[in-house]
Amino acid sequence: MDKQRRTLIEEYEVNPCTLMVKPTLYGSKLYARIIEMEDEYISPFKPLDIIKKSCEYFGSSYEGRKQGTRTLIGITHKVPITIDPVHFIYFFPTTSPNNNDCIWISHENVLSHQRVDSQQTLVTFRNKKHYTFPISSASFENQLLRTALLRTKIMQRLEETERKAYYFSRTGRYMEASESHHLYQSEGRPFKH
Known part of the structure; x- marks a missing residue:
């Protein structure tokens, strides 16, 4: 895409249209190049800062999301991140997130991948747009699978919570805590709620 078509923006949160957040040199500084389905942006923040801000936007810290991944699937390095499970926004890094070359990729938006050579994956x-990444096909596949496992675990937890809520609402278990059987005083006379 033309440099002229890239928009410089201050604020950005990843969303369902975000394909990737990658580092780019802008002058002498490291900025984030954000590629969406139809648009492209440049942000004065580093890619990891965009991911952190996006986690906060959806109500969690990046560290909290990392800890959640560790707890759910036991991954401690190149950890996939749940940014917003409701809208299936999961991102994974191509290398250590502290590495200036790290690119964050949207799991939901990957259609396919193939090996280019030992260190690159298309x-x-x-x-239907194609991009080549500096990551081996095996590592890319591993990151896809880790993120899929994280998504599955979170979906299982959400479904289990829904089942419990449905069960409690259908069986009246919540009614035991209800105050509907107590009498109240209103203007000097009792009434049932």
């Missing part, structure tokens, strides 16, 4: 996104 990725096709849902919008």
